[in-house]
Amino acid sequence: MKRRPVTGRDLYFAVAGALLIAFLAVPLAFTVVGTPPELLGQVLGAAEVRRSLTLTFLASALATVIGLSVGVPLAHLLARRRFRGRSLVEGLIGLPVVVPHTAAGVALLMVFGRQGLLGEPLSRVGLRFTDNVAGITLAMLFVGVPFLVTAGRDAFALVENETEQAALTDGAGPWQVFFLVTLPAAWRGVASGALMMWARGISEFGAVVILAYHPKVLPVLVYEFFEAFGVAAAGAVSALLILVALVVFAVARLALSRSADR
Amino acid sequence: MRASARCLLVLVVVLAPLLVGCTPTPPGRTPLVVFAAGSLIIPFGQLETAFEAAHPEIDVRLEYHGSIQVIRYVTDIRQEIDVVASADHALMPMLLYSTINPDSNEPYADWTIRFAGNRLALAYTDRSAFHDEINADNWYEVIARDGVRLGLSDPRFDPSGYRSLMALKLAETVYGVRGIFDSVLRGQFETPITWFWDDGETLISVPELLATKADSRIMLRGSSIHLASLVESGDVDYAFLYESVIRQQGFKMVELPAGVNLGEEALAEDYSAVRVHLDFQRFTSVRPEFTGEPIAYGVTIPSNAPHPEAAVQFIAFLLGDEGRAIMAANYHPLRDPLEVDRYEALPASLQAVVAPGP
Numbered sequence: 001m002k003r004r005p006v007t008g009r010d011l012y013f014a015v016a017g018a019l020l021i022a023f024l025a026v027p028l029a030f031t032v033v034g035t036p037p038e039l040l041g042q043v044l045g046a047a048e049v050r051r052s053l054t055l056t057f058l059a060s061a062l063a064t065v066i067g068l069s070v071g072v073p074l075a076h077l078l079a080r081r082r083f084r085g086r087s088l089v090e091g092l093i094g095l096p097v098v099v100p101h102t103a104a105g106v107a108l109l110m111v112f113g114r115q116g117l118l119g120e121p122l123s124r125v126g127l128r129f130t131d132n133v134a135g136i137t138l139a140m141l142f143v144g145v146p147f148l149v150t151a152g153r154d155a156f157a158l159v160e161n162e163t164e165q166a167a168l169t170d171g172a173g174p175w176q177v178f179f180l181v182t183l184p185a186a187w188r189g190v191a192s193g194a195l196m197m198w199a200r201g202i203s204e205f206g207a208v209v210i211l212a213y214h215p216k217v218l219p220v221l222v223y224e225f226f227e228a229f230g231v232a233a234a235g236a237v238s239a240l241l242i243l244v245a246l247v248v249f250a251v252a253r254l255a256l257s258r259s260a261d262r
Numbered sequence: 263m264r265a266s267a268r269c270l271l272v273l274v275v276v277l278a279p280l281l282v283g284c285t286p287t288p289p290g291r292t293p294l295v296v297f298a299a300g301s302l303i304i305p306f307g308q309l310e311t312a313f314e315a316a317h318p319e320i321d322v323r324l325e326y327h328g329s330i331q332v333i334r335y336v337t338d339i340r341q342e343i344d345v346v347a348s349a350d351h352a353l354m355p356m357l358l359y360s361t362i363n364p365d366s367n368e369p370y371a372d373w374t375i376r377f378a379g380n381r382l383a384l385a386y387t388d389r390s391a392f393h394d395e396i397n398a399d400n401w402y403e404v405i406a407r408d409g410v411r412l413g414l415s416d417p418r419f420d421p422s423g424y425r426s427l428m429a430l431k432l433a434e435t436v437y438g439v440r441g442i443f444d445s446v447l448r449g450q451f452e453t454p455i456t457w458f459w460d461d462g463e464t465l466i467s468v469p470e471l472l473a474t475k476a477d478s479r480i481m482l483r484g485s486s487i488h489l490a491s492l493v494e495s496g497d498v499d500y501a502f503l504y505e506s507v508i509r510q511q512g513f514k515m516v517e518l519p520a521g522v523n524l525g526e527e528a529l530a531e532d533y534s535a536v537r538v539h540l541d542f543q544r545f546t547s548v549r550p551e552f553t554g555e556p557i558a559y560g561v562t563i564p565s566n567a568p569h570p571e572a573a574v575q576f577i578a579f580l581l582g583d584e585g586r587a588i589m590a591a592n593y594h595p596l597r598d599p600l601e602v603d604r605y606e607a608l609p610a611s612l613q614a615v616v617a618p619g620p
Contacts, residue, residue, distance in 0.1 A: 048471050114411070115389055115496030130497050131474065131481055213483060214474050227331050227484060228418050229542070230338040 028242050035232075035239040043236040049221065053244065056217040059133055060201030063140035064194050067148045071197075072190060075152030076182070080161075093149050096142055104142055105210030112138060112211070135212035140201030147196040155189020156182065188256060195252050202245065291321040294572045295342065299329045299349035299559065300487035301380070301422065301503075304510045305592040306347070312588060313579045320572050328420035328485040329353055330550075336370050336564050337361045343564055344573040349504075350421035351376045351560025355603070356550060358562065368565050373607040375616055376558040377581060378589060378596050381505040381525030382422065382429050384516040385490070390499035393514065401516045402433050405500050406445040413481050413489035413501030417455075417468045417538060421552075422486040424468070424538040426502035428554045429522045431457065431464050431536045436521040450478040466538045504557075506594035524557050558597070563609070574609050581615050 043049050077083075078090060096104060112119045112129040119129060129135040159182055167177045183190070205219035213220060218241050226234035298306050303326050310322040327335070329348035335341045337357060348354065351374050358371035384401055386393055391411075396404045405412045417423030430443040443466075447455055453469040474480050481498050483489050489501040490511050500516075505525070508515045520526040524533055533554035540550045561580070563573040579585050586596050601619025602608050608616065 046471070048473065109495055109497065113495045113497045131478075132476060213481075214478075215476065216473065224484070227328070227334070230334065 031235055032239045032242055035236045039232065039236045040239055043233070043240055048216075049237060049240065052216050052218050052221045053240070055133070055136070055215055056202050056219075057248075059136045059217065060140050060144070060198050060204075062133075063137045063144060063201045064148070064198045066137070066141055067145040067197050068190075068194055071145050071148040071193075072152055072183075075149045075190070075193075076156050076178070078149070078153040079156035093146050095146075097146050101143055101204065101206030102210060105139060105207035108139060108142060108207060108211050129211060131212050131214045133212075133215065136208050136215075136217055139207035139211045140204055143204050143207050144197035144200040147200055148190075148193040151193025151196060152186070152190045155186035155193070158189070159185040192256055195249070195256070199245070199249060291319055292569050292572050294320050294322050294344050294569055294576055296322055296324045296345040296347070296576065297332045297335055297343050298324060298326055298345075298347040299332060300326045300420070300485040301349055301507050302326070302347060302559070302594075303487060305506075305589050305594055308588045308592070309580060309585060312584050313576060316579065316584070317572075317575060320575070322576065326485075326487065328415070328423075330357075330419050330421075331484075333357045336566075342566055342568045344567040344569050345561065345563060345576055346371070347377075347559065347561040348421070349380070349557070349559055350552070351558045351603075352552060352555070353421070354560050354562055358564065363566055366565060370564050370566065371562045372565070373602055373604040374560040374562045375577070375581070375600060375602045375608070375612070376597060376619065377561050377600055378559040378594055379525060379527075380557045380559070380594065381518070381523040382425050382502055382557070383505045383508055383518055383523060384500050385493050385503040385508045385511070385513040386500045386516070387493060387496070387513055389496045390493075390514075392499075396500075396516055398517055398519065399437075401500075401518070402430070402437070402439070402442045402446065406442075408479070410500065411479055411481060411498045412446065413483065413492050413498035415486045415489060415502070416472060416482050416484050418472060418540055418542075420485050421557075422502060422504060424466075424540075424552050425524055425557065427455065427466050427468070427538055428524065428533070428536045428552075429502065429518060431466060432522045432524075432533065432554070433518075435532075435535070436519050447480070450474055450480045462535060464536045466536065468538060468540050470541050504594075506592060509593035524554065527556050530556055570609070574611055577612060578615065581612075 074089075074093075078086065099107075109116065109130070111117045112122075112135070114120065114123055114128065114130060122129075127134065129138050163185070164177050164181055167181045168174075172180065203219060204217075205223065208217055209220050209223070216224060218237065222234050222237045222241065225237050296306070306324055310324055314320065314322055329350055330353060332346055332348050333353050334357075336343055336346060346354075346358075354371055354374040359369050361370050362368065363370050384396075384405070386396065391409060392404050392407065404410060414426055415423035417427055427443075430446055434440055434442045443457060451469075452473045452475055453471060455466060455468050455472070457464055457466040472482065474482050481489075481492060483492070486501075486503050486507065489498065489503060490507055490513075492498045493501050493503070493513055494511065503513075505515065505517075505523075517523070521529055521532055533556065536554040538552045542550070561577055563570055563577070567573050580589075581596065581600055589596050600616040602616045603619060605613065605616075605618035
């Protein structure tokens with residue numbers, strides 16, 4: 001194969017890309033490598049850290065499941081239906097991504113706080129959203145669900161309308177069409193949106209910390225270790241979070257791409 | 263060397279000086295970095311405006327945290343800070359005088375001006391549970407009731423947190439009622455806050471990892487300022503806050519007796535019967551212990567402050583007529599007299615306005 005001469009553009013693209021990768025990778029790698037293994041062990045051994053790890057991943061998973069149950073229908077509507085106010089809805093869905101997450105936390109507190117608009121009536125039936133798992137899940141849902149809806153909408157939009165029509169013509173019910181034709185065709189986009197949402201939830205700090213400082217999710221714990229014990233201790237928890245996130249998302253991405261290759 | 267590596271090298275060499283040379287300072291203005299206790303957020307915000315009007319050549323950059331964290335930024339994170347103002351002057355000797363800056367081989371600070379006091383009180387609103395019932399005689403019983411949510415600053419980060427613990431213990435003596443501390447706090451934390459009585463003194467011990475239980479009546483926050491928002495939103499019914507903060511926010515207030523509120527100079531001896539010990543074992547060499555004493559805010563200039571002259575000007579402004587008026591207007595009057603622990607170490611231009619003290 002004859003090699004194309006290296007142009008100025010190639011040079012710039014390569015250097016810009018390399019710098020960006022270094023910018024992203026160096027802090028993460030340094031945090032992991034710079035943490036003494038015994039400190040990492042100490043942190044992993046701490047019951048509070050393990051509990052926080054479980055809480056964070058499970059709460060975000062719960063938020064994602066709720067997100068799937070309400071986000072997938074909306075994503076489908078946005079992809080398939082032309083209705084009045086559709087672009088307004090699309091803008092609204094993107095809003096939580098743009099709104100600073102501390103502001104999202106304050107907004108949620110004003111509505112779901114103990115004396116909030118919905119918080120007060122809900123507290124009378126025993127539902128509370130401050131300093132508990134429900135609050136954490138709520139915050140994660142709020143900041144994460146746009147990723148799911150957007151990815152889902154794009155995935156549904158790519159499914160051929162004719163295939164669905166054909167299934168309907170063949171006598172399939174609307175639920176059957178959705179679960180047997182549409183969703184299988186779009187599932188990879190939906191799943192990758194769900195993965196993004198899950199990841200967003202795990203990394204969320206701003207909204208969670210205002211609604212539910214306790215029980216502490218990992219980002220809050222990192223902040224608290226930083227406040228109470230300094231950089232080294234916070235670095236150790238961060239390193240753990242980075243490692244776990246890396247493994248989990250590598251596996252998930254791999255699973256997604258494997259099934260796509262089939 | 264491969265092409266890509268070469269490219270990277272070239273770009274790093276070209277860009278690095280640009281990146282390093284970049285500072286966000288407005289041209290011609292000296293940036294003055296001030297780290298202050300959260301409870302100073304309102305008066306210091308006004309102080310910034312007034313000071314910059316008087317000194318247009320200086321750009322004040324204020325940042326607020328719990329007081330322990332304010333100091334940690336100097337010693338641990340090693341950020342270069344010009345002025346440090348904490349809600350407890352005792353933190354300066356404990357954490358700044360005793361820590362040596364490895365760059366200069368000298369302590370991070372060697373003097374502290376005690377510039378303001380305060381009183382601890384209970385904040386609430388007319389939406390708080392039992393708000394029409396609570397008073398200076400029954401507050402300790404009301405905040406222990408089921409269904410009442412109490413806001414507490416984390417004693418590991420914020421002086422108002424360990425002061426609240428002291429107040430609960432002092433209340434037992436003042437009211438002659440045993441068990442106030444336990445009735446409010448027992449069973450609320452995963453690892454309990456414990457205390458023991460030893461020869462006329464009470465030593466309260468705060469665990470290294472402090473977390474409230476799932477069904478706890480207590481909401482713990484890193485700084486008293488966070489609690490103010492929760493009082494306002496109604497997510498806590500009551501919170502231990504400083505009187506200055508309560509008045510600034512316009513909350514209702516249960517005034518605590520002088521023997522409890524840590525605001526009375528004459529009661530220093532009584533306050534000292536209670537100590538709070540932070541049980542840090544794993545990650546830090548510091549073993550902080552606080553003895554009850556009248557609340558005194560402290561201000562100093564770290565030895566590595568990049569702009570010590572501007573810092574002196576800022577402190578002189580705070581302690582001068584305009585600063586005094588701003589603090590007074592925010593229900594947080596300056597002390598009279600202003601005292602410094604090591605008079606000889608104080609910059610000469612500040613020596614005129616303060617008196618030597620213990």
